[in-house]
Amino acid sequence: MSSQMIPEYGDDCRSEVPRFQLFLTCYNCQRPSARYLQAVPSHITTEDDLIESGLLAKQAFLCGKCECPIGTITGVKVEWIDVPY
Numbered sequence: 760m761s762s763q764m765i766p767e768y769g770d771d772c773r774s775e776v777p778r779f780q781l782f783l784t785c786y787n788c789q790r791p792s793a794r795y796l797q798a799v800p801s802h803i804t805t806e807d808d809l810i811e812s813g814l815l816a817k818q819a820f821l822c823g824k825c826e827c828p829i830g831t832i833t834g835v836k837v838e839w840i841d842v843p844y
């Protein structure tokens with residue numbers, strides 16, 4: 760016989776957002792690297808969306824080893840992560 764309120768942590772207070780990982784190879788030293796894309800518009804939710812958006816062409820690259828500013832994109836991966844509101 761308890762009237763105590765138990766707070767609910769349902770799906771209401773969490774949301775899934777896509778996070779894009781970009782794989783690159785340095786044009787000069789061929790060193791592979793990976794990075795997460797920042798500030799991806801919310802309507803982009805798949806790899807295809809990302810490629811079609813042209814956003815990849817605007818990504819700045821700088822090799823951490825030889826400082827070459829030219830990178831070749833070798834792959835894109837999307838993963839869904841839980842974030843609280």
Ligand SMILES: [Zn+2]
Binds near residue numbers: 785787788789822823
């Ligand atoms: Zn390099």
